[in-house]
Amino acid sequence: SGDSISDAELAAREATVGPDDLCDMLFTSGTTGYPKGVMYGHQQCLRAIDAWATRVGIREHDRILVIPPLFHVFGYRAGAMVALMRGAVFLPHLTYDAGEILKRVAEEKISVIPGPPAIFQGMLQHPGLAKFDTSSLRLAVTGSTTIPPILVHRMRTELGIAGVVTGYGLTECGGYGTMCLATDPDEVIANTAGKAAPGVEVRIMADDGHFLPDGKPGEVVIRGYIVMKGYFNDPEATARTIDPEGWLHTGDIGCFDTDGNLRIEGRLKDMYITGGFNCYPAEIERILSQHPAIGIVAVIGVPDERLGEVGKAYVVLRPGTSATEKDIIDWSRANMANYKCPRSVEVRSSLPTSPQGKVVKDLLEATLTKCA
Template sequence: SGDSISDAELAAREATVGPDDLCDMLFTSGTTGYPKGVMYGHQQCLQAIDAWATRVGIREHDRILVIPPFFHAFGYRSGAIVSLMRGAVLMPHLTYDAGEILKRVAEEKISVIPGPPAIFQGMLQHPDLAKFDTSSLRLGVTGGAVVPSILIRRMREELGFAGVVNGYGLTECGGYGTMCLASDPDEVIANTAGKAAPGVEVRIMGDDGHFLPDGKPGEVVIRGYIVMKGYFNDPKSTAKTIDPEGWLHTGDIGYFDSDGNLRIEDRLKDMYITGGFNCYPAEIERILSQHPAIGIVAVIGVADERLGEVGKAYVVLRPGTSATEKDIIDWSRANMANYKCPRSVEIRPSLPTSPQGKVLKNILREEVPQDA
């Protein structure tokens, strides 16, 4: 029915849309509370996507397999809209299944896959990985959760990605924040979330509201054109998230290294305290991921009568490997500070995940008895 609309009528309708008008409204995941509608304008949406695509290296005619759903910033902006803007081929994938993804890569010559680490971990975990032709893969774009350095290496060596980039962002900033360059060294890509896009400020703020120097961890705050217009019908939450100076408070802990790259430590809410020591699950998960038998790991804090809280690790083993709870705890004691070591390990065939591929730690926490 689009043919019934004249060019003049189309132009007239387009002329009524301004750069600051509401473009879309995505909802937060709800893993930290009730989902909130994030209002985003037309210009900031297109500008943020264009800056991201330039930084990571999306090309015309790339074949982009989009696994995250279109109600999520990764699938919508870094999949559907970027394909339209860059002239790439958008290839949606309805449900997450590692075998089906590997089959599509081989049969349809996929070149780019954006998504959280769980997507790539699942591909690497597949027992028949070696039987699939993944030579068409050029660029893997990840972020949104802990990205262990070993995962970056395995994506290159075992899946065949020529380039892997890591970044940091949140729905309140359009899904963006900082990003590595495709040309950055492997060490930078594996261990940092890169630098802020042009026109975007990212700083580290202490509890007292003052900015902290490089190397000192604190809350990540963001200011610039990528910050949302606000939460839909929720001025109270908007004011709580965006301060009077325009800084968006992310609730994430991070710091800048000596080269100016952002390193994310963890969510403020995920931190637990063991015998007076702050423990960041993301850091512990990165270390545990280096264990030769661990494919996927999630760490939470559980109640402990003596220490207040201690770590519990949920582990999915790599195909063809074996390890016991004692093996993993012994390895932990040899590879990290004692207070960081998980006091218990539960080995499972899989972990609960959201449609976006994030491990749902709230479900794991609910399983732990209150008097643990």
């Protein structure tokens, strides 16, 4: 029916849309609470996507395989929208299956895959990986949750992806915040989420509202054009999340290194205290991911009569490897401080994930409660 609309009428309709008008509304994942509608404006949406595409290096004619659903920022903005803005080829994939993804990469010469770490972990875990040609892959853009350094190394060496970039963001700031460059040193890409996007401020804030110096962990706060217009029909939640100075409180713990790169330690709600020591699951997961038999790992705090809380690790092993609970705990004691070591390990064939590819730790905790 578009042919029935004249050019003049189309121009008149376009003229009614302003840069600050509502462009879209994506919902938060709900992994840390009830999903909320995040309102985003036209100008901030397009400006954020353009800045992101420039930093990570999306090119005209890239073939982008988009696995995350289109209700998620990785699928919608880093997939469909960036393809339109850069003249790339948008190839959506309905449901995640590691074997099918590897097959499409080989047959359709995919050059870019954006998505959370679970996508690449699954590809690396596939027993038939060596049979697929992944040489067309030049760029992987990941983030959305903690990235184990060993995963970046394996993506380069086993999948053959020369450009691996990691970043940090959340739905409330359009999915963006900080990002590495493909030209950054491996240790920066593996261990940090890079620097703030142009025109964006990212700081580390203490509980009392003061900013912390480099190297000191605290809550990550973000200010600038990428911060949402607010939560749909929820002014109270908006006021709790964006303070009077315009800082978006992310609920994530992080710190900056001396070069200004952000390092994410985990979520405030995930932290647990063992014998008076603060334990950040993301840090412990990064260390455990270096174990030669561990493919995927999630750590949560569980009650303990003596220490208050201790860590429990849920592990998916790499294909063709084996490790017992004792093996992993003994390795932990040799490779991290004693208070960080998980006191129990459960080996599983898979872990529960959200449609966006994040491990849903609430489901792990619910299983634990049910068993208790």
